[in-house]
Amino acid sequence: MPSVEAKLALKSFFISLSIFLLIGMTNVYSNITAFSVNAFIFSTFTILMCILLKFLFKGNSFQIAVRASCLGIIFALGIYVRLVALAHIRIFGVYMCVMAFFHFSEFIAIAIIQPKQVSTDSFVINHSPQYTVAAITSWLEFFVESYLFPGMKQVYWLSNIGLLACIGGEVLRKLSMFTAGSSFHHLVQSEKSKDHVLVTHGVYSLFRHPSYVGWFYWSIGTQILLLNPLCLPAYAVASWLFFKSRVYIEEITLLNFFGQNYCDYQQKVGTGLPFIEGYRI
Known part of the structure; x- marks a missing residue:
């Protein structure tokens, strides 16, 4: 309820x-x-x-x-x-x-x-000052380019691909949240709660960090949607660096929480994020 x-x-x-x-x-x-x-x-x-x-x-x-x-x-x-x-x-x-x-x-x-x-x-x-700055920067790019080069903001088929990426990322992120249930947190936890369990079913059988995967592609999708050629690679790099650091820290915590069970899970399932391996013992 x-x-x-x-x-x-x-x-x-x-x-x-x-x-x-x-x-x-x-x-x-x-x-x-x-x-x-x-x-x-x-x-x-x-x-x-x-x-x-x-x-x-x-x-x-x-x-x-x-x-x-x-x-x-x-x-x-x-x-x-x-x-x-x-x-x-x-x-x-x-x-x-x-x-x-x-x-x-x-x-x-x-x-x-x-x-x-x-x-x-x-x-x-x-979310963070960096998130706010990135959003405002993308708005500035959009309106400057739409004023100077209005035609470049009318490639609707490409913008729709960005929309699909946003929808797909949104769905994946929310599926991961509801699949994890009470084990999901917006912030990395330093102490294991009583109801915190290792979730390996559903979307977690496909990716170790499906919520991050969804957010990563959602973020990139917003810039494809806006047809922002400058912010698109900047968002991709910034998001990748953020999640690389976040996954590394989170997996240290998860290994402390679940030990060998998480090691075994790492061997079977990838992070889902390109070229990000996470922390391995």
């Missing part, structure tokens, strides 16, 4: 999504195309939504509700941008939907499988 936090996030996300989709479609049928007018309308309703949430919820509940609502708004705006923006901007709307759903689903997954561990950090919005 979904936790209280999961129910709150679900309601906040989908109510905001529905309201802003309705506003967006009303603007479409009213032929409101001026950017300044649309920006004012969406900004006003966003502020009103946040004020309403502040009256309805307090403390941690407000923090969860406002984040989930904002992600629902971003998803709705993504759909709006995809439908009405100029041809060379439309793929950014798809990207907005991908990003909003990823961060929302991260929270929901943790709220379901680890209700005692869930917090606002479970949205992984503030």
